Amino acid sequence: MLSLPPVEVSNLQLLWFCLIAVLWIGYFVLEGFDYGVGILLPVIGKTEAERRAMVTTLGPVWDGNEVWLLTAGGATFAAFPQWYATLFSGFYLPLLLILVALILRGVAFEYRSKHSSAKWRRNWDIAIVVGSFLPALLWGVAFANIVRGVTFAMTPIAGVPGQPSIPGESPIYGGTFFDLLNPYALVGGVTTLLLFVTHGAIFLSLKTNGTIRERAHALVPKVGVAAAVFAVVFLLWSQLAYSGGKMWTWVPVLLAAVCWLVGLGMDRLKRDGWAFVFSAVTLGLAVIALFGMLFPFVMPNIDRAMPGLAIPGASSTPYTLTVMTWVALIMTPIVLCYQSWTYWVFRKRLSADMIPDPEVGSLDHVGVGS
Amino acid sequence: MGNLDLARWQFGITTVYHFLFVPITIGLSFLVAGMQTAWVRTNNPKWLQATKFFGKLFLINFAMGVVTGIVQEFQFGMNWSDYSRFVGDIFGAPLAVEALLTFFLESTFLGLWIFGWDRLPKKLHLATIWAAAIGTALSAYMILAANAFMQHPVGYVYNPETKRAELVDFFGVLFQNTAVIAWVHTVSSAFLVAGTLVCGISAWLLMKGKAREMATSTVTMGAIVAIVAGVFVGISGDADAKIMVVQQPMKMAAAEALYETAGPAPFSLFTIGTLDGSQPLVSVDVPGALSFLACGDFTCDVQGINNLQAQYEQTYGPGWYTPNIPITYWGFRLMIGLGMIAVLFGMWALWATRRERVPSSKWFLRAAILMPFLPLLGMSAGWIFTEMGRQPWIVFGLMETADGVSPGVGVAEVIISLVVFALLYGALAVVEFGLLLRTIKQGPPENLPADPYERSDDQDQPLTFAY
Numbered sequence: 073m074l075s076l077p078p079v080e081v082s083n084l085q086l087l088w089f090c091l092i093a094v095l096w097i098g099y100f101v102l103e104g105f106d107y108g109v110g111i112l113l114p115v116i117g118k119t120e121a122e123r124r125a126m127v128t129t130l131g132p133v134w135d136g137n138e139v140w141l142l143t144a145g146g147a148t149f150a151a152f153p154q155w156y157a158t159l160f161s162g163f164y165l166p167l168l169l170i171l172v173a174l175i176l177r178g179v180a181f182e183y184r185s186k187h188s189s190a191k192w193r194r195n196w197d198i199a200i201v202v203g204s205f206l207p208a209l210l211w212g213v214a215f216a217n218i219v220r221g222v223t224f225a226m227t228p229i230a231g232v233p234g235q236p237s238i239p240g241e242s243p244i245y246g247g248t249f250f251d252l253l254n255p256y257a258l259v260g261g262v263t264t265l266l267l268f269v270t271h272g273a274i275f276l277s278l279k280t281n282g283t284i285r286e287r288a289h290a291l292v293p294k295v296g297v298a299a300a301v302f303a304v305v306f307l308l309w310s311q312l313a314y315s316g317g318k319m320w321t322w323v324p325v326l327l328a329a330v331c332w333l334v335g336l337g338m339d340r341l342k343r344d345g346w347a348f349v350f351s352a353v354t355l356g357l358a359v360i361a362l363f364g365m366l367f368p369f370v371m372p373n374i375d376r377a378m379p380g381l382a383i384p385g386a387s388s389t390p391y392t393l394t395v396m397t398w399v400a401l402i403m404t405p406i407v408l409c410y411q412s413w414t415y416w417v418f419r420k421r422l423s424a425d426m427i428p429d430p431e432v433g434s435l436d437h438v439g440v441g442s
Numbered sequence: 443m444g445n446l447d448l449a450r451w452q453f454g455i456t457t458v459y460h461f462l463f464v465p466i467t468i469g470l471s472f473l474v475a476g477m478q479t480a481w482v483r484t485n486n487p488k489w490l491q492a493t494k495f496f497g498k499l500f501l502i503n504f505a506m507g508v509v510t511g512i513v514q515e516f517q518f519g520m521n522w523s524d525y526s527r528f529v530g531d532i533f534g535a536p537l538a539v540e541a542l543l544t545f546f547l548e549s550t551f552l553g554l555w556i557f558g559w560d561r562l563p564k565k566l567h568l569a570t571i572w573a574a575a576i577g578t579a580l581s582a583y584m585i586l587a588a589n590a591f592m593q594h595p596v597g598y599v600y601n602p603e604t605k606r607a608e609l610v611d612f613f614g615v616l617f618q619n620t621a622v623i624a625w626v627h628t629v630s631s632a633f634l635v636a637g638t639l640v641c642g643i644s645a646w647l648l649m650k651g652k653a654r655e656m657a658t659s660t661v662t663m664g665a666i667v668a669i670v671a672g673v674f675v676g677i678s679g680d681a682d683a684k685i686m687v688v689q690q691p692m693k694m695a696a697a698e699a700l701y702e703t704a705g706p707a708p709f710s711l712f713t714i715g716t717l718d719g720s721q722p723l724v725s726v727d728v729p730g731a732l733s734f735l736a737c738g739d740f741t742c743d744v745q746g747i748n749n750l751q752a753q754y755e756q757t758y759g760p761g762w763y764t765p766n767i768p769i770t771y772w773g774f775r776l777m778i779g780l781g782m783i784a785v786l787f788g789m790w791a792l793w794a795t796r797r798e799r800v801p802s803s804k805w806f807l808r809a810a811i812l813m814p815f816l817p818l819l820g821m822s823a824g825w826i827f828t829e830m831g832r833q834p835w836i837v838f839g840l841m842e843t844a845d846g847v848s849p850g851v852g853v854a855e856v857i858i859s860l861v862v863f864a865l866l867y868g869a870l871a872v873v874e875f876g877l878l879l880r881t882i883k884q885g886p887p888e889n890l891p892a893d894p895y896e897r898s899d900d901q902d903q904p905l906t907f908a909y
Contacts, residue, residue: 128908132553135508139545145515146538153530153606160519160526161848167516168859172866175509179870182505185909186498186877229605230524230845233758240605242527244850388531388609395612399539407546414550417561427908 073154074224074243074379079368081383084393088151089383091400093363095147097356099140104355106134108272110177110204113197116276116287120190121424123197127181128427129279132418134181136411138174150396154243154386155370162222162245163214166252170207177203208268209261213252216260216306219314219362221374223247224381243381256309263306266299267358271351274335278344282423289339296336304329307361315365316376324364328357446847448856449521452863456513458822459867463507465821468582468629469636470500471575473667477660482568487890488656495653495886496640496660499878501556506874508549513863521856525836525846532598532609533588536616540584547577560895560906583625590621592837593828594689600840607840620689623681630674631781631824635817637667638784641791643882645810648800652885661795665788672785679778680735687736687744690838692754692763693831695747696770698732705743707732712775718767758839765833773827780820787813
């Protein structure tokens, strides 16, 4: 099941490797700003009305954004079950932390407005900050470890009862939790954290007016430059140490750097829409670069001379991949259409003074043109 | 306790917990959509009141369903990695389809529904709740099709080279009778739960003198939904029993604590004696009824536990193929009993509120408060029965649960996650329940105009609703 290069990858398998990358791009671009806004909640939102305006920019969309992660998980299970099984059981504790964070912030978004007590809202604000900070950091750590590679151990496979059994082995993650906290991975974690915070601040500049927008604009260059420094270190480190000598991955790496700087420049010019487009494209290019370096492996061996988990050894049968391809080809455009429509419906900029009275603007009281 | 037992406890706790929110989500999304449809058609403010009130309860519940659902999708890989490797080629597909087809639908359109009251035209806004509701029902179908493969694997071949089950017939997996019947049974049960919930809460509001006009309508709506759903639950349950006898005879035998093959076989109402019903002191049976349940005539043979155990040892080699009898036997009874009580309550509520009467009986009030819990617990009991009754298999006849657990995940890790989930879920249960009670006690919004919304696409208009 583990293999050494050269690895033969079929077109279907390549397609699904790319589709998984697309799902992660969707997730990082969309929920990336969710995390950023969540982390910035107490930094930019100085008053309750400002914080409510910030949460309301996410209100209609955060759940749909998170489904990109669920789809990435489900698609990995369906298309690359060995990858799903090895990765999810191997990175057990970081994933547990991510799950706890996602539970807390999901409930927090929905519950914070359902009771007007200040203490209730303060507590949920803490949940939003922590619940956004942890995944923003940990997805970077996780991705860096995937690109860096892991050690493997082998375990025997149980046969099917009543059928002649031929012994076989499955690869499992052979390291420990603390192996995941290596310097390279931590740089990766800080990189995604800072990228998402900047992306969130740019999103707020685009989606708000008044004090929130001013503070977001003031914040973008500071966090954005720090993010640029970490991202450059991280991507260069990845390219030089872990890309297996691929030249083409320099293209997305360099393009990402350019787009990020253009995005920051657009933000200075208050061209908020373009700033958001460029920061989104940067995140996309970073994911493309990382998946490109990973290819043809899905979890390389940390010692590149040893066999790692490659696309063919991880993948489903051609039949399953074909079925899934049809589903993805039909459904993805439809999903993109209605999700874009949601963003169109809620396109207006929000500001603190548009926020209705807490007792009016909740579901059990209907505001009458207040 | 080893790695395996801990992982099973964690799966059991997190799944049963998750499934407290799922039936309410499925049933209530349709009922709220129905209420809003009534409002759009009649312009009667009582239906807007009902939509807002039950819609808020629905959303409080939905949030918990969403976040606990994420755990489910990750848990297969985290704690059951060998299972995931073995069935991923088959089981992963409906999961991925579920995310792509239904999770996006539910989440996106609910976002539009929550925030779109004054942004979208009235009928388009109504369509968003229907889209979300249909999403919940389709989502249930996908995960039940995946589960049906574990109960009755079809559409696959075992590949000895890759040592896994591989998909050969996607539509066979998706539309096998086990999946179709399980879906009808589960969704109709969800309607029973939601109907009872709406009926019970409305009866309480009525007796407390709150939102009388609305509650008079919703108490009837809830009761009728519960009764009609109960009929479907019964029919689909009967169909489920008939295929269970063929596909998983051991589960049926365990459900009845039927040790020896019998024809005609009696249906045991309850026994007193040992918990597993092996040495009853008192036992109340309906003669021939199990035979009728199993194959539609009162005299046919129903296989007993001991015969099946011997038969399975022949087929699968030495081993213990009998599930935990006390849990299956009593789980089966609780499922049926609690569901029936809920239907009876629906009838009582219809009678007590006939011709717009306001019931005054103290017993009816107590029943109204207790009642929403019963069918929900009945569904938990039913799932515990179904999953425990399949043991020792994780995929019937193909893989034992013990072989599916993650070999690389240590006892310490599972203890940490089990404790973390138990504490977090416990705390959230308290918060969620408190919020639900608070919302119910506050009662529906009063004195609503027929249509309070000025719908416009004006981008500077103040919000009528914000988080």
